[in-house]
Amino acid sequence: AGDTGETTAAVTTKGDGTYEIALVTDVGNIDDKSFNEGAWNGVKEYAEANGVTYAYYRPTEDSTAARVETIGTAVEKGAKIVVCPGFLFEEAIYNVQDVYPNVYFLLLDGEPHTADYSTYKTSPNVHCILYQEEQAGYLAGYAAVMDGYTKLGFLGGMDVPAVIRYGFGFVQGADAAAAAKGLAKDSVEIKYWYSDVFAPNDDIKTKMSGWYTEGTQVVFSCGGGIYLSAVAAAEAADGKVIGVDVDQSGESDLIITSAMKGLTESVKLSLTSFYAAGKKWDASYAGKTATLGAKDKGVGLPTAASSWRLEKFTVAEYEALFAKLADGTIVVSNATDKPPVTTVVKVDYQS
Amino acid sequence: MEEYVIEMLNITKSFPGIKANDDITLRLKKGEIHALLGENGAGKSTLMSVLFGLYQPDSGTIKKDGKPVKISNPNDANDLNIGMVHQHFKLVEVFTVLDNIILGVEPNKFGFLTKKEAREKVVALSQKYSLSVEPDALVEDISVGMQQRVEILKMLYRDNDILIFDEPTAVLTPQEIKELMSIMRGLAAEGKSILFITHKLNEIMEVADRCTVLRKGKLIGTVEVAQTNREELSKMMVGRPISFEVEKQDIEPGKTVLKVENVVVPSKLHKNNAVKGISFEVREGEIVCLAGIEGNGQSEFVYALTGIEKMSSGKITLCGSDISKASIRKRSLLGISHIPEDRHKYGLVLDFSLAENLVLQHYREKLFQRFGFIRFKEVRNYARRLIEIYDIRSGQGPDTIARSMSGGNQQKAILAREIDKNPQLLVAIQPTRGLDIGAIENIHSLIVKQRDSGKAVLLVSLELDEVMNVSDRILVMYEGKIAGEFEPSKTTVEELGLYMAGAGDKARSTGQGG
Amino acid sequence: MKKVREFLGRRSVASFLSSLISIIIGLVFGYLLLLAFDSEKALFGIKQILFAGVSSPAKIAKVLYQAAPLVLTGLSVGFAFKTGLFNIGASGQYMVGACFALYTGIVLRQPWYVAMTAAMLGGAIWGLIPGLCKALFNVNEVITSIMFNWIGLFAVNLFFSNTPKILANYYGSANANRTANLAAANARAIIPTLGLDKLLKSPFMNISILIAVAIAVVAFIVLNRTTFGYELKACGFNKNASIYAGINAKRNTALSMTIAGCLAGIGGGIYYLSGTVQYTIEKVLLSMGFNGIPVALLAQSNPIATIFSATFISYIQVGGDAMQPEFAKEIIDIIISVIIYLSAVSLLVKGLITRLAERKKEAAPSPGQDTAQTPDDSKQEATS
């Protein structure tokens, strides 16, 4: 069950109708318990702790022009910094970064470029954060197989780069664990499917239900609110789910772990730095792209006792693995153009 | 006075813009058949609806057995044992006969239907009054005559003893009318009182005890039928004498206009053919009448003739050209006009204006369109001309929405449209159904005028009076075949009736035998 | 004659007034709603609703940009209404229209007007099939249209998924879930702006609203001036009588749905060829088609009035967007639905008014029924 008890006003204002920190959504809602919510929580926590006004805006349609327009609205409403979660903002930021030189932008999951990808440019008022989702996926896949699961599922939202990196990382991690355990070829199976949508729906639930009935033990639900569909199916079949982006263990007892990227933390850190520098990016942020991975603790699995629901795989083993990722002993491919080669795991790519 | 079961005293009822009943008093005696006569729109249905609780009178009182009563809805009427057979049957087509009879007074236990006792009561009633019905048949599957019997049973089932019949005979065949008359007599003999609306004077003469005449919402008078005659009644009703004979010139029929050879038309209702190979001709300057009881293939034949349905074999020739396979529009262009039986369903687009309806066949002509654009000015002018010639009465001339016109005027509009086409062949089906005698006179004279101008007319009618009066030649149809051909001057209504009932062959053969 | 004209004038005035009254009541209701949520900011909210649409050239551009496809889906629904059919399938026709337009523009590399023609064709096909089902097999067009909405949705997804050249990732993007950005794939397929975008300083501005208006005028003329429209309406009002009069009712039913499909298809084309949006693989029916229903109803199916009703709805939607973040923009939908609800009721009031007026004048019988589809409101407007 969700934390519907929380009724914190999402908008605080000094009364003059301006909002200093703005978040503009791409698609999906800020209550998706995943990507958007992770970023929004960063904004909210920082703003509330520091008494800054904040608000979020929804564009009128899914287009660069509308995103540009909505950023404009946010600026009109007094935004000093605009947080833009999602690579769909790449062109929009490219278009506006020089139009509003005195407004600062935090772009998550992307880097500004033109519509035809011919020119990339990040102006000094923009800071970009990319995450090594493949590492988070790798950790989740490795942990699941180590915990004894042999029939896995990957439920992706849309096959956009971040999701693909999670998915291919998951496959690589599972394969590595299976190899480490010395399992026979094809003894670990992964069903792999993109639902083409970030919102939950009845079709996804039915499909997951079928997977669980066929023996799938755990599904890595990767993207927005679709975890709801996976959890609903798992509940009926006593299956398990792996969460994504943020620690989703609170959403259901069936979520054994989550492949996280530090959205909330990095947004909060960026905002802290922004205000510390006097409402602007300092040199380490201005026009820079940060790629956060294990080495920066930018990705990982939740290790709090309440979140750790893996039985055989221990936190200590996890931390050892994590260290290897952080120091580069283990390198996970971040290629998104073709599926990773596996040695043990059999992957069933479904359409 | 004790004598009257129902007294409607000084009833006035207005609708916006019209006084439908103006100070009308009508008294009904126990056990009598009381006819109500009047032109279309005279206010007969309104008066009866007031008695039945469908409308509230603006003023006036109703007494039952001498006591004033208030009838504010059909339930009240039912409680006072007043029942009504409506002008347009109020039956649910997809319900069974039994369901229709019990509707509104369903026998039930805790809201659950207990149909068994209902069925027994219905069967008993239908035997007692010889109203044969099939309790489990769907209403949509039974004949109009049986539907009427269902309506009567509805009243009897409710133990009504004041029975209102609103134009019950307009939709019946001669045989069915006869039956109804005897049923009514039987009911009256039982002590039930009957109010009977009709436009047909001979029915009044035959069955009614007294007759009340209305004209334009006002009471003209109540007369003892035994002491009056048709001419007098019609004069009371219309305000002028009416000629019952249609005046016709004698003309020699000319060339053959329509030639029908062995036409077979399949039926939509059952597997058999509806029309089983008929052949005949219609020539210039003659009115040929297809007589017959409804359901003997006349309608289907006309559908085939006008192209609405396909015939399975045979040949139809119009003025020498074979139209067996031609489209509806082609046939229309070649000179067939026709007046359909159901004017609302087939004759008019009720939501179009009168003008738009009057060009329903012609809008493609050069005069009314140029390059596919309608010339509304011409359309209106044309409509105005027809309105004048054919005396079509309506509120706003060409721009009147057809729906708001009275039945008679709607019919006139159709006639105007069809006759003004100056067709080689005019096909008219039941053109006077439900109209008052004034309107009938008018329509008959239009049809005859058409014939007199040397055109061919094919008339389909169930009314034997009309058949005898108007036509030059009569073809009786029975079970999809032509059972006999007659000349009106050399036959009688009785003989026609026999042939229509299928007894023609027998009559002929016994006649030959004897 | 003058009297009649006066009366007719009054009738269209009455229908305009009834819509206006509904709109005013709807807006008052909206204001009360805003008050209920946040009394301090309610005034700000209603100001946005009322005036944001004209607060800047860019906002005007946005109003027109959103209105253009609405006009077309509204026309689609309204055209079918006029001919006695309920086209609830505008959504599917819209999506298929968009698909045809994008394929023609991106893969076949055709200019915008060719792509637009393709959109029309796509919508036509998606209207024709339910039309044929109705004409030939008498299958209720409501159910076939609903089925074809979904079939259209998935068919378009399937088609896009199997046409790599149409997707954004073929043109360098990382995104395989949406069609290519027209600017990157084939700029000629973008609807021209004729400098309007510069004039109003908005990337949303192009000639699509002009196209929509032109099509509305054509639809008006076809319905009210031509023999073809006369036939279509006759079939809509009374199929049997039309058949009796020699009109091919089956053909007209199929044609009418086809034309409705064409209109919705152009709506899809006009939106997706604007160069701003990319078609995303969808799992739910696009609302633009359904939004055509209120547009048509508010316009009482009159093609010319459709232009205004679509613009109005788009206008207050822009106002609703401008209310954010203080208020949820969904409040606008509430206002629109209240207006539609009231207009359903006020049509009756209108009928009553005209009937009374007429009774007094002529003391004669009057139109028996006043429904949403008073057949010749529009025609009479034009002739008087």
Add this chain to the structure above:
Amino acid sequence: MIILADIIAATVLFAVPLLLVALGGMFSERSGVINIALEGTMIIGALFGCLFLNFADQGGWGKLHPQLAMLAAVAVAAASGIVYSLLLAVASVSLKADQTIGGTALNMLAPAFAIVLTWAIQGQGKTTIYIPNWIRITKATLGMAAAAGREKGFWETLFFKSMFLTTPIAFLLLAAAIVVMYKTRFGLRLRSCGEHPQAADAVGINVYKMRYSGVLISGFLAGIGGIAFTIAAGSGFQSTVAGYGFLALAVMIFGNWKPWRILGAAVFFAFFKVIGAYSGSLAFLPDFKGVGSSQYIYQMLPYIVTMIVLIFSSKKSRAPKAEGIPYDKGKR
């Protein structure tokens, strides 16, 4: 074999909302009112039902008496459906407005209202009302021992994998609908109003009252259908019922306005919908190798098959004759 049980269970799960809502539509249309607002009414039912479940969850007592709480939630959904459909009844029966227009307005109103209300209650941007996980009927609910391990048998999968209180309720309501429609005085009168209101009026039946009843019953059923769908879809309430209201309308027409056939149509439709999701698991189904995203072929399937069946069965289809025509006592 278990997969078969799973498919049947899923089919029933999704057939239930379609069945309930289509039955609702049937009552309304049989009384003479076209209820195009089913979609909106479902949303309202789901909204209040889910809010109630949430309330029960937070109160803590829901978990203690899950099925009782669920029953109450169904009642809340039904009641809110009735209240909402009252809006349609007032417009289309009392005010004699065009039924399509009123219905369209209500369809538009419902999701917007739901979002605005959800935000008002849960906070801005909180679009989902989560459904507690204790509502499912399990073996434990019935006091039976839960089977050990996750390998479940055929019957267990069939009856307990996706069983909610709404399922038995739906079948009870179906039985009730059949009885009410064909065995009671009320049913006979209701049907007469949809076929020939003038006839009903003439025998003393209050047509307005009957039509109100029809519309309100449809609200009752659509409200329950709304929560049944939301539970079946398993994604919480997000101010939508994904077009199921319109599908139910189609199911009703497909079912020829008759309860048994509506059941058939709902199951038929749900089956083909479920089959698509299982296509990867069922070897005998073609997997369309070489076609990208073949899931869409299967997702189209139910609609295409329905179309084909409709074409072949259309001759017998017959809508209530007077549906859609406002009844006016004064008019003839």
